[in-house]
């Protein structure tokens with residue numbers, strides 16, 4: 001992921017690198033062959049009239065070309081702003097989701113996961129958000145309390 005320009009309103013350039021490693025194509029083509037074998041067994045096969053695309057008579061090379069022509073992923077982007085100690089050059093936020101080197105700037109979403117989770121990312125993101133929002137409420141209530149106790153008006157105890 002790279003910045004397209006210094007303009008913050010311009011969308012970033014995201015290159016997922018799909019199929020840059022030739023082994024990835026081979027693995028997906030192999031998975032398709034396994035899916036075909038499964039689809040050829042009953043009762044699923046009873047429901048299937050024919051394979052529309054790329055068609056079940058294509059060669060291995062044609063199957064790999066079909067895989068390459070339709071790159072896809074399951075959209076569970078995570079870890080682009082990952083959590084870690086300040087000694088880790090790739091870590092953006094600390095273990096409370098506060099950006100290293102900046103006070104009171106927090107990132108709280110799937111991007112802070114140090115690595116993509118083995119479980120679904122949506123509930124994990126919700127749990128991260130619940131945890132951090134609790135910390136933030138406690139922290140800012142304490143800060144506000146400290147500020148308010150410094151703000152007594154002259155001649156009164158009003159706050």
Ligand SMILES: Cc1cc2nc3c(=O)[nH]c(=O)nc-3n(C[C@H](O)[C@H](O)[C@H](O)COP(=O)(O)OP(=O)(O)OC[C@H]3O[C@@H](n4cnc5c(N)ncnc54)[C@H](O)[C@@H]3O)c2cc1C
Pocket residue numbers: 074075076077108109110111119120121122123125
């Ligand atoms: C097709 C698809 C299927 C998925 N299926 C599952 C599933 O079955 N189970 C599962 O656990 N996870 C699933 N996920 C993944 C899950 O949706 C994400 O991991 C999760 O939503 C990440 O949460 P987030 O808060 O990081 O980002 P998001 O949910 O993307 O939230 C980002 C929010 O920021 C808003 N936003 C963006 N730019 C701005 C801006 N400039 N100003 C203000 N707001 C802005 C967006 O509108 C959005 O509401 C799926 C994702 C996709 C795309």
